[in-house]
Amino acid sequence: MPARDPHERSVDFEEVELGYSREQALVEATRCLQCPEPLCIQGCPVHNDIPGFIRALVDQDFQRGIAVLRRTTNFPAICGRVCDFARQCEGACVLAQEGGDAIAIGALERFLGTWEQASGRRQQPAEQKAPATGRRVAVVGSGPSGLACAADLALRGHQVTVFESLPIIGGALAWGIPTFRLPPPVLAAEIEFLEAVGVCFRVNTTIGTDLTIDNLLAQGYGAVFIGAGTIVPTRLRIPGEELNGVYTATEFLTRTKLSRSGQAPGEGAPTIGERLAVIGAGNTAMDVAQTAVRLGSIVQRDGLKEFTSMDVAETALRLGFREVTVVYRRSESEMPARREEVGSAREEGVRFMFLTTPVRFIGDEQARLVAMECQEMGLGAPDASGRRRPVPKPGTEFTLPVDTVVLALGYQADKTLSETTGGLAADRWGLITVDPETGRTGRTGVWAGGDIVTGADTVVRAMGAGKRAARDIDRFLMKV
Ligand SMILES: Cc1cc2nc3c(=O)[nH]c(=O)nc-3n(C[C@H](O)[C@H](O)[C@H](O)COP(=O)(O)OP(=O)(O)OC[C@H]3O[C@@H](n4cnc5c(N)ncnc54)[C@H](O)[C@@H]3O)c2cc1C
Ligand code: SF4
Numbered sequence: 460m461p462a463r464d465p466h467e468r469s470v471d472f473e474e475v476e477l478g479y480s481r482e483q484a485l486v487e488a489t490r491c492l493q494c495p496e497p498l499c500i501q502g503c504p505v506h507n508d509i510p511g512f513i514r515a516l517v518d519q520d521f522q523r524g525i526a527v528l529r530r531t532t533n534f535p536a537i538c539g540r541v542c543d544f545a546r547q548c549e550g551a552c553v554l555a556q557e558g559g560d561a562i563a564i565g566a567l568e569r570f571l572g573t574w575e576q577a578s579g580r581r582q583q584p585a586e587q588k589a590p591a592t593g594r595r596v597a598v599v600g601s602g603p604s605g606l607a608c609a610a611d612l613a614l615r616g617h618q619v620t621v622f623e624s625l626p627i628i629g630g631a632l633a634w635g636i637p638t639f640r641l642p643p644p645v646l647a648a649e650i651e652f653l654e655a656v657g658v659c660f661r662v663n664t665t666i667g668t669d670l671t672i673d674n675l676l677a678q679g680y681g682a683v684f685i686g687a688g689t690i691v692p693t694r695l696r697i698p699g700e701e702l703n704g705v706y707t708a709t710e711f712l713t714r715t716k717l718s719r720s721g722q723a724p725g726e727g728a729p730t731i732g733e734r735l736a737v738i739g740a741g742n743t744a745m746d747v748a749q750t751a752v753r754l755g756s757i758v759q760r761d762g763l764k765e766f767t768s769m770d771v772a773e774t775a776l777r778l779g780f781r782e783v784t785v786v787y788r789r790s791e792s793e794m795p796a797r798r799e800e801v802g803s804a805r806e807e808g809v810r811f812m813f814l815t816t817p818v819r820f821i822g823d824e825q826a827r828l829v830a831m832e833c834q835e836m837g838l839g840a841p842d843a844s845g846r847r848r849p850v851p852k853p854g855t856e857f858t859l860p861v862d863t864v865v866l867a868l869g870y871q872a873d874k875t876l877s878e879t880t881g882g883l884a885a886d887r888w889g890l891i892t893v894d895p896e897t898g899r900t901g902r903t904g905v906w907a908g909g910d911i912v913t914g915a916d917t918v919v920r921a922m923g924a925g926k927r928a929a930r931d932i933d934r935f936l937m938k939v
Contacts, residue, residue: 460566465806472638475803476540479563484570488516491562494553499564502551505531505923509548509564516567525575528568533607533922536576536645539569541636542919545799576648588656589616594936597622597680599666599876602630603918604909605686606653607925608932613656615933620680621658624665627717630688632918634713667875672883676904682932684898685891685907686925689870689915695738699820700866704732704828708739708867732862734782736831738817739867783809786859788816788836788849814838816849818856820864830860870915880905890914898928906932 461477479487491513499509508527515524528535544550544565555561575581594617598605601623609619627633629646654660666672672683692707694700718727785804787794790813794801805811814836821830835855838847872889882902884892891900891907898906908924910916 460563462803465803465808474642475639478573479566479570481570484516484567485519487563488513488567490554491517492553498551498553498556499548499562502548504547504917504919505926507531507548507568509562512571513562513564513567516571521571521574521578522580524571525580528571531926532919533610533926534572534603534649534918535568536572537603537632537641537649538919538922539565539567539572540641540645541632543917547919573645576645581652588614591618592616592936594618594681595620595679596932596936597666597672597675597683598686599672599683600624600630600686600688600909600911601628601633601660601662602686602688602909602921603632604688604911604921604925604928605630605684606649607922608684608686608906608908608929609658609925610649610653610656611926611929612932613653613658615929617933617936619658621653621660622664622666622670623660623662626662628660628662630686634709634716637712638716665875667873667879672876672880672902672905681904681936683905684925684928684932685876685900685905685911686909686921687873687876687907687911688921689872689890689910691871691873692866693868693871695817695866695868697817697819699822699828699831702820702822702826702828704730704862705820705864705866708737708865709870711865730863734861735784735863735865736812736817736859736861737783737785737865737867739785739787739869784812784859784861785809786812786815786817786833788814789846790814790838793838793846812859814849816851817864821858828862828864830858831864832856832858870910872911872914876911888914896927897931898924899931904935 461479461483462475463473463477491510493510493514497510500506503509508530512524512527515521515527525535532538542548542565544561544563548564549555549561552561552564592615596609596612596617596619598609598619598621601621605621605623606629609621613619621628625634628650632641632646650660664670666675666687672685675683690709692709694707699705714727791811812833815833816836817831818834819832820828821832823829833856835852835857836849837852839850840848842848872885872891874885874889877883877885877889877891880902882900883905884901886892891912893900893907893912898908898912900907906928908928909921912924913920
C-alpha cells in the first residue's frame, strides 16, 4: 500500500497510508486467480466473498463490488484500513501460500469502501429500510459490535437506541485508533448512515449505573444487545504506577484525541516530556508510540510560530518527546502488533527495547516520574499463548531515564453490567458467556458480542458478532 514519507507524516495526524488510485486498484485486482475454492474467504473472520468483490472491480462495476462486500461487512472503509490482513485473508491467499505476494485484499476493500463513501452511493440507502415493526432495541456501547448490530436491526425496521458512556460515538474506533490510521470522516460517514436509518444515540449514559438493563427491559425495549467492549486498562502493579507522568494507553490516546478534536474541551492533552517509554507491544502500544512522536513534533512546530528562536529551543526541549521507546518483555518475533504497524513506527523514529520489563517507576520529590528501573528477560518454554514465556534474569537491573510512561498492556472487562443484571453469566474476568452462534446470553431478551465476550480482539470480529446477534434478535422480536 502506498504511504506518505515517514519524515513528512510523523509530524502531523493526517492519514499515513495513501490508498490505491483507480488504476492501481484495477492492476492489483487483475492478479487475483479467482480460485474455485478460495482460501482467502476462510481467512476472513466474516467470510467476505473476496473473489466476488475483486471480480466486480476487474469489471469496473464498483457498485456491484460494494454490494458483494456489504452482504457480510458493515464497514468496508474501516476494515480496509485497520484489519490485520497479513494474518487473515492475505495470509491465507493461495499466492502467499505458494511463497509469492498475496493479493492486496485490504487495499482493494479500502478502495471500494472509500469509493462508496466519496460517491455517496450506498449499496442500501436509508430509504430502503424495512417498514417499522414497532419493536424497540437497546444497544449498550457504540463500538463496532454495537454499531453493526444497530445498523442491521434498524434496516430491518426496528427502533434502535444506542447508549454510550463516553461523549463520543464509535468505541475504540473513536477514542482509540489514531486519526492517522483511521481518519474521523471515515467513521463519521458510518455514524451518519446509522442516524439516517433512524438509530438514536444517547451519549454520556452508562448502563449499569445511570440505568440498568432491567430498567431498559421494563421501559419496553424488547431486546438489549451488550457491546460494551473491554475498557478497563490492565495495570502493571509495580511500585510508582501512581506517579505523575505514568498514563494508561486509554488515557493518553483519549486525551490526545478529545483535546485535538475539540469534542471535549475540558480534556487536556497529555503533558509533553522528553523521553517516553511505551510498555507493551500490541497494536495499542504502536498507536501510543506513533501518537507520542506526533505530539512532540506538533508542539515544537506550533511553538515556532509564537516564540523567538531561543524560546523555541527551550520550549522544544521541555515539550517535545525526543525519544520514544517501546519496551517489550519478549523478543521481536513474539510481538503481537501488526508487522506493518511496527515497520511504520520504526520508519517514524520509534525505538524498541526487547526482552526488558520495568520493575518500578522512580519519582522525584514532587511525585513526577524521572526514571524506571528495568530488568532484562530471557525466554523460557512456550506458555498457554504458544509464545515463549519471558523469564526474569536476576542481577540485570538497570535504570532508564524517562519522564513519561504509557502502559499499553491490554484491557479487561468492566464487571458492572454482569454484576447489575440478573441471569447474565460471566467468567471470572467479567467476560459475558453467550451462545456463539447467536450471541444470546443466559438472560432472556439480552444478547452480547464483541470484546465483552471474547476479550480484547479485533474490529472485524466485533462487527461480525454484532451482525450475528442482530439476525437472532430480529427472529426473536418478530416471534414475540
Ligand atoms: C488503541 C487501539 C488500537 C486498536 N487497533 C486495532 C486495529 O488496528 N485493528 C483491529 O482490528 N482492532 C484494533 N483494536 C481493537 C478493536 O478496536 C476492538 O477489538 C473493537 O473496537 C471492539 O469492539 P467492541 O464493539 O466490542 O467494543 P469497543 O470498541 O471497545 O466499544 C465499546 C463501547 O462501549 C462503551 N461502554 C462500555 N460500557 C458501557 C456501559 N456500561 N454503558 C454504556 N456504554 C458502555 C464504551 O465506552 C465503548 O465506547 C484497537 C484497539 C485499541 C484500543
Ligand atoms: S486466494 Fe488469493 S488469488 Fe485466490 S481468490 Fe482469494 S485473493 Fe484471489
